[in-house]
Amino acid sequence: MSSAATTAAQSTTSAQSAAGAAPDAATGGTAGAVTADAVNTETTPSAAGGVPPEGRSARVATDYSDYRVVAAKHPWRWVGTAVVALGVLGIAWSLATNPRWEWGVVAQWFTAQSVVTGLVETLKLTAISGILGFVLGFILALMRLSASPLLVSVSWTFSWIFRSTPLLVQMLLWYNLGYLYEKISLGIPFTDVRFFEVQTTTLISQFAAAVLGLTLNQAAYSAEIIRGGILSVDQGQLEAAAALGIPAWRRSTRIVLPQAMRAILPTAFNEIIGLVKGTSIVYVLAYSELFYTVQVIYNRTQQVLPLLLVATLWYVVITSVLSVFQYYIERHYSKGAVRNLPLTPLQKARKFFATHAVVNNARNAR
Amino acid sequence: MSTATPTAEAPATAPGTAPATRGLVEITKVRKSFGATEVLKGVSLTVEPGGVAVIVGPSGSGKSTLLRTINHLEKVDGGFISIDGKLVGYEVRGERLHELREKDILKQRTGIGMVFQNFNLFPHLTALENVAEAPVVAQGRSKDEARRRGLELLDRVGLRDRADAYPRQLSGGQQQRVAIARALALDPKILLFDEPTSALDPELVNEVLDVIRELAKSGTTLIIVTHEMGFARDVADTVVFMDQGQIVEQGSPQEIFTNPQEPRTRSFFSKVLEPAFNI
Numbered sequence: 001m002s003s004a005a006t007t008a009a010q011s012t013t014s015a016q017s018a019a020g021a022a023p024d025a026a027t028g029g030t031a032g033a034v035t036a037d038a039v040n041t042e043t044t045p046s047a048a049g050g051v052p053p054e055g056r057s058a059r060v061a062t063d064y065s066d067y068r069v070v071a072a073k074h075p076w077r078w079v080g081t082a083v084v085a086l087g088v089l090g091i092a093w094s095l096a097t098n099p100r101w102e103w104g105v106v107a108q109w110f111t112a113q114s115v116v117t118g119l120v121e122t123l124k125l126t127a128i129s130g131i132l133g134f135v136l137g138f139i140l141a142l143m144r145l146s147a148s149p150l151l152v153s154v155s156w157t158f159s160w161i162f163r164s165t166p167l168l169v170q171m172l173l174w175y176n177l178g179y180l181y182e183k184i185s186l187g188i189p190f191t192d193v194r195f196f197e198v199q200t201t202t203l204i205s206q207f208a209a210a211v212l213g214l215t216l217n218q219a220a221y222s223a224e225i226i227r228g229g230i231l232s233v234d235q236g237q238l239e240a241a242a243a244l245g246i247p248a249w250r251r252s253t254r255i256v257l258p259q260a261m262r263a264i265l266p267t268a269f270n271e272i273i274g275l276v277k278g279t280s281i282v283y284v285l286a287y288s289e290l291f292y293t294v295q296v297i298y299n300r301t302q303q304v305l306p307l308l309l310v311a312t313l314w315y316v317v318i319t320s321v322l323s324v325f326q327y328y329i330e331r332h333y334s335k336g337a338v339r340n341l342p343l344t345p346l347q348k349a350r351k352f353f354a355t356h357a358v359v360n361n362a363r364n365a366r
Numbered sequence: 367m368s369t370a371t372p373t374a375e376a377p378a379t380a381p382g383t384a385p386a387t388r389g390l391v392e393i394t395k396v397r398k399s400f401g402a403t404e405v406l407k408g409v410s411l412t413v414e415p416g417g418v419a420v421i422v423g424p425s426g427s428g429k430s431t432l433l434r435t436i437n438h439l440e441k442v443d444g445g446f447i448s449i450d451g452k453l454v455g456y457e458v459r460g461e462r463l464h465e466l467r468e469k470d471i472l473k474q475r476t477g478i479g480m481v482f483q484n485f486n487l488f489p490h491l492t493a494l495e496n497v498a499e500a501p502v503v504a505q506g507r508s509k510d511e512a513r514r515r516g517l518e519l520l521d522r523v524g525l526r527d528r529a530d531a532y533p534r535q536l537s538g539g540q541q542q543r544v545a546i547a548r549a550l551a552l553d554p555k556i557l558l559f560d561e562p563t564s565a566l567d568p569e570l571v572n573e574v575l576d577v578i579r580e581l582a583k584s585g586t587t588l589i590i591v592t593h594e595m596g597f598a599r600d601v602a603d604t605v606v607f608m609d610q611g612q613i614v615e616q617g618s619p620q621e622i623f624t625n626p627q628e629p630r631t632r633s634f635f636s637k638v639l640e641p642a643f644n645i
Contacts, residue, residue, distance in 0.1 A: 240486035243437055244552065245476040245504035248468060254499070258490045336490040336532035 105306035109297065110313065118293030119314055125279045125289060126318075129211050130272050133218025140223035142252070145230060155223065162220035167281055170217060175209040175285050210282040218275060225267045229260035261333040269326040276318050280311075290314060389415040389555035389587030390450050391436065397444035398431055405431045407611040408445065413604065415450075415555075416585045420598040420619075423608035424634060429591040432608070433558050436589065437478040438471055449477065449556065476504050479549030483561040485541045487533040493520060493544045494529040497551050505552060512551070519547040523577050539570030546577055557581065559590040575601075595638055599623055607631045 095101060109115055143155035162170070178200035185197035204212070233256050241251040280291035288296070290311050298307040331341060343351065391413040398406040405428045413419045421429045434440040436447055438455040446463075447454040455471060456463040466474070487496050497516035501507045507515075520526045523543035525536075533541050542562055549557060559578065563571040575597050582588055582601045592598060598605055598619065605622040607615045607630075615628045626632045 234486075236482060236484055236486040237488065239439060240480075240482060240488070242472070243439060243475055243478075243480040244500035244548070245472040246500055247472060247503060250503050254503075255488055259488075333490075336492075336534060339532075339534055 100305070101309070102303060102306040105303050106309050106313070109294075109307060109310045114293055114297065115290070115310060115314075118288055118290040121287070121289040122276070122279050122291075122314075123318070125210055125214060125282065126272070126276050129214035129218055129279075130275055132211070132215040133275075134222045134226075134268070136215065136219035137222030138226050140219060141226040141230060144223065144227055159220045159223055162217050167213065167217050167278070168284060171209065171213040171281065171284060174204060174212045175206065177204050177209075206282075206285045206287040209285055210279075210287050214275065214279065214282070218271065221271055222268065225264055225271065226260070228267075229262075229264035230256055232263040233259045258333060259337075262330070262337055265326065265330050265333060269322065273319050273322055276322070277315055388450065388585075389413075391556060391587060391589065392448045392451075393432070393436070393445070394447070395445035396432070396435055396442050396447060398428075398435060398440060398442055405611050406435070406442075409608075409611070409613055410445075411606060411613060411616070413587055413589060415587055417604060418582045418588045418590070418602050419604045419606055420602035421589065421591045421606045421608055422593070422595065422598060422634075422638075423614075427608040428611040429608050430560050433480075433560050433589060433591050436556070436558055437475050437480055439480075449474075472504065476500070476552045477554050478556045478558060479552060479554035480558045481542070481545050481549050481560065481562050483564050485533070485538075485545045485565070487541055487545055487548070489533050492530050492532055493525060493536065493547075496533070496544060497548045500548070501551050516547070516551060519550050520544070522550075522580075523547045524573075537570060538566045539573045542566065542574045543577055546574075546581075550581075554586065556587045556589065559588065559592070561591050561593065563592065563594060593638075595623070595635075607634065609634070 096103075140155045140158060143151040144159075146152060181200055183197055184200050184203055185194050187194035187196075237255055237259065238251060241255045246255065279289055282289060283292040283295060286292065294307045294311040298304045301307070328344070331344065334341065391411075393409060393411040395408045395410055396406050397404065397408055407428075409428070409432055411419070411432075421432065423429055431440055435442050436449075436454065441455065446456070452474075453463070454474060455466055457466055457470075458464075487493075488499070491499065494513065494516050497519055498509070498512040501512040501515065502509055517526060517529060520529050523546055525540055525543055525547070528536060528540060528544075533544065536544065542565075546562075562578065563574050566574065571594065575594065578588070578590070578597075579601055588601075590598075590601075600619075602619050604616055605619050606613055607622060607626070607628075609630050615622060615626060615631045622631065623635065626635060
C-alpha cells in the first residue's frame with residue numbers, strides 16, 4: 001500500500017494518477033512517511049492535500065529553462081588574486097622607480113649599433129649551429145637505431161664524449177687546434193698523396209671554432225632527443241608501412257618523423273632556447289656576439305648592470321619570438337593526434353570579440 | 367582443400383609452372399622460434415588462388431606469427447613460403463637461396479595486403495592520405511591516380527564522405543574499414559587479416575565483417591585469423607585449426623565445425639562454439 005503511494009507520488013509525469021493515489025495514502029496509516037518523503041517533489045502538496053490546485057498541475061514536469069543561473073562565488077580566489085597582483089605591482093613599481101636600474105642607459109644602448117651587430121652575430125651562431133646540430137643529431141640518432149653495431153657504437157661514443165666534456169673546454173680545444181695539428185690535409189692515408197692542404201689557423205677562425213664547438217655539442221644532445229622521439233612512435237606504424245611496401249627512407253621521413261615530432265619539439269625548443277643563451281660562452285674566444293659586446297661596453301663605461309640588462313632583454317625578446325614559433329609548429333604537428341585542434345590565441349580573441357559583439361548587439365536591440 | 371598437407375614436391379622446384387594462377391599460397395614446413403620458444407613447429411598449408419582460409423585456435427597457437435611470415439614481416443627459421451611459385455624473401459639461383467634485398471622484399475609485399483588487429487593507420491594522415499600513400503611511393507603511380515583510386519576504395523568500404531577525416535576522428539570500425547581500403551590500394555592478390563575485429567566494440571564488428579565478406583567474393587585470396595566463429599563458418603572455404611605451433615586439423619567449415627576429428631579441436635570448439643550458435 002505505502003509502496004504504491006510512494007510510486008505514484010514519484011511519477012511526476014501524470015498528475016492524474018498522483019491525485020488518484022493520494023487518498024489511499026492518506027487512509028493507510030503511513031501517510032506521515034509519504035508526506036515526509038514527498039516534500040521534495042513537486043507533486044507532494046497535491047498528494048498530501050488530495051486536491052491539486054489548478055495552476056500546479058500544468059507545471060508538474062518542471063522546466064528550468066526560464067530560471068536564472070546564479071554563478072558560484074569564489075571569495076578566496078579573489079583574495080589570492082589580489083595578493084599576487086599587489087606583489088607584481090610592487091615589483092613593477094620598484095623596477096620603474098629605483099634609479100639604480102638606470103633605465104635611461106638601458107634605452108640608450110638597447111638599439112646601439114654595436115649591440116645590434118652583436119645581436120645579429122648571436123642569431124647567426126644560434127641559427128647555424130642549431131640547424132647543423134639538429135641535422136647531425138638526426139643522422140646520429142638514425143645511426144644509433146640502425147642494425148649495424150659499428151654505426152651504433154660510433155654514435156654512442158660521439159654522444160658520450162661530447163656530453164661528458166665541458167663546452168668551454170671543447171670550444172678552446174677547437175680554437176687551439178692549430179697548436180695540436182699545424183696543417184689539415186685531405187689525401188690518401190699512409191701515402192704522400194695530398195689533394196688539399198691548409199694551415200689550421202687559417203681554417204679555424206673564431207667563428208669556425210664557435211660554430212664547430214656549438215654544433216658538435218648540440219648534435220650530441222639533439223641525437224638523444226630525436227632518438228627518444230623516434231622510439232616513442234608505435235612499432236605497429238613501422239610494421240604497417242613495411243607491409244605496404246613503403247621504402248625505408250620514406251618510412252622514416254613520412255611516417256615516423258612527423259609522429260616523433262610531437263615528442264621531439266618541446267625538448268628541442270628547450271635546447272634551442274638554451275643555445276641562444278649558450279652562445280654567450282663564445283666570449284672565451286673573444287668573438288663579438290651579444291654578450292661579449294656588452295661586456296666590452298661595460299668594461300669601458302662601468303655601467304655594468306644596465307648593460308647586462310640590455311643583453312638580458314634581448315635574450316628575452318628572442319626567447320619570446322621562439323616560443324611563438326614553438327606554439328604554432330607544435331600545433332601543426334598535433335594534426336591528427338587530437339580530435340580537434342584547440343583555437344590559437346588569435347582565434348580565441350577573435351571569437352571573444354565576435355561573441356561579445358553579438359551579445360552587445362542583442363542588448364542594444366532589446 | 368583438405369589436401370593441403372605437407373607435400374614432398376617443393377614449390378621452389380617448379381617456379382613459373384603456373385603463370386595463370388593468382389594468389390596461390392604454399393607454406394611448407396615453416397619453423398619459427400622466439401628465443402627458446404618454438405612458435406611454429408613445421409607448419410604446411412596451401413591456399414588456392416581466390417580461396418578463403420580462416421585460421422582459428424587458442425591464443426599463443428602461432429596463428430598471427432604464421433600470417434606474418436607470409437609477407438616476410440617475420441623471417442622464418444626453417445621451411446619456406448611461396449606465392450604463385452615464387453619464394454617469399456629469397457631468390458633461387460642455381461642450388462642456392464639468396465636472401466632478397468630490402469628493395470625486392472618491399473616489392474613482393476605490394477602484392478600482399480595486410481590488415482592489423484590495431485588498424486595501425488597513420489594518425490597524422492587523413493583517411494584518403496592513408497590509402498593513397500603506398501600506391502605513390504611503392505608502385506610509382508601518379509598522385510592524382512592514387513587519390514582517385516583511394517576515393518573509389520573508400521567508397522567501396524562506405525567511407526567516401528570521411529575521406530578528409532583523421533583516424534582519431536573515426537570510430538574503430540571505420541578505422542578498420544579505412545585500413546582495409548589501404549590494403550586494397552595496392553591491388554594485392556593476397557590479403558592477410560590479423561584478428562581484424564578483436565579490437566572492436568561488439569556493435570562495430572559486423573560493419574567490418576561485411577566488408578570482408580564482400581572481398582571473399584572478389585577472387586582475392588584471403589587468409590584470416592579470427593575468433594569470430596560464426597563469420598568463419600560463413601565465409602571460409604577452408605578452416606584451419608592451430609594449436610601449439612602446429613596445424614591440428616583443416617577442412618571445410620562443415621567438416622571442422624560439425625564433425626571435428628581431433629580431440630584437441632573438439633575440446634576447443636566445445637569451449638568456443640556453444641554460446642555462439644547451435645549446430
